[in-house]
Amino acid sequence: RWLTDGAETLAFVSSQASLLHYDASLIRPQGLRGGGVAGISLSGDAEVVYFGAVRTDDGEHGEPMVVTATGETVKVTPLAEYPAKGRATAGVRAQRFLKGEDRLTTAWVGPRPAASTARGEIVELPEPDPRRDASGTALDTTPDVVGRLIERA
Numbered sequence: 001r002w003l004t005d006g007a008e009t010l011a012f013v014s015s016q017a018s019l020l021h022y023d024a025s026l027i028r029p030q031g032l033r034g035g036g037v038a039g040i041s042l043s044g045d046a047e048v049v050y051f052g053a054v055r056t057d058d059g060e061h062g063e064p065m066v067v068t069a070t071g072e073t074v075k076v077t078p079l080a081e082y083p084a085k086g087r088a089t090a091g092v093r094a095q096r097f098l099k100g101e102d103r104l105t106t107a108w109v110g111p112r113p114a115a116s117t118a119r120g121e122i123v124e125l126p127e128p129d130p131r132r133d134a135s136g137t138a139l140d141t142t143p144d145v146v147g148r149l150i151e152r153a
Contacts, residue, residue, distance in 0.1 A: 007057065009064075011079070012040040013050040013094060013107035019066060020091030021109070022084050024053060038088035050107035054079070061111035065128060067146045068095040069106040073136025074143065076125050079109060081132040096135045108146035115143030 006025040013019050020040040027037055040048060054064050056079065064079040075095045085091050095104065115123040126137040 008053040009056050011052055011054055011109040012048055014042055014046045015049050015103040016046040017093055017095040017104050018091040019082055019094035020085055041088055041090045049104050054109050064109055064111050065113050066094055067108045067113045068104050069142050070101040071105045071142055072101055073138050074126055075136035076128045077132055078128055081130055093133050096133055098135050106143055106146055110148050112149040113146055114149035115146045118144040
């Protein structure tokens with residue numbers, strides 16, 4: 001999704017279950033010679049598994065949710081439960097790992113989340129959990145793909 005007016009929230013989720021979000025208005029436009037913008041601060045072998053621009057004022061599509069998955073467990077939490085942090089910080093922990101879990105495989109931030117396997121099989125997500133630092137819920141099948149549910153008219 002393209003930034004339209006700076007009212008969006010930029011969100012990052014790392015493989016180490018760190019979530020960072022901040023107002024897009026904090027980013028100053030750069031020209032062709034710009035050196036880029038600092039995003040999330042990563043440690044060790046962590047990598048970004050999700051980055052996107054999210055509207056938090058879109059009453060039509062619902063409250064943005066944070067979906068995180070380890071391959072074993074899945075967690076859904078309202079984005080509003082996580083405090084915004086500044087650019088180039090590590091953010092806050094979005095999911096507590098259970099024994100045997102050590103990284104997120106999938107993450108997504110946005111309204112009306114829907115999930116599937118890589119083969120297109122629907123995955124029912126657990127109910128939202130308001131605890132921002134809780135562990136995930138074990139499911140028979142965990143999602144490989146998460147995105148916004150689009151209803152046809």
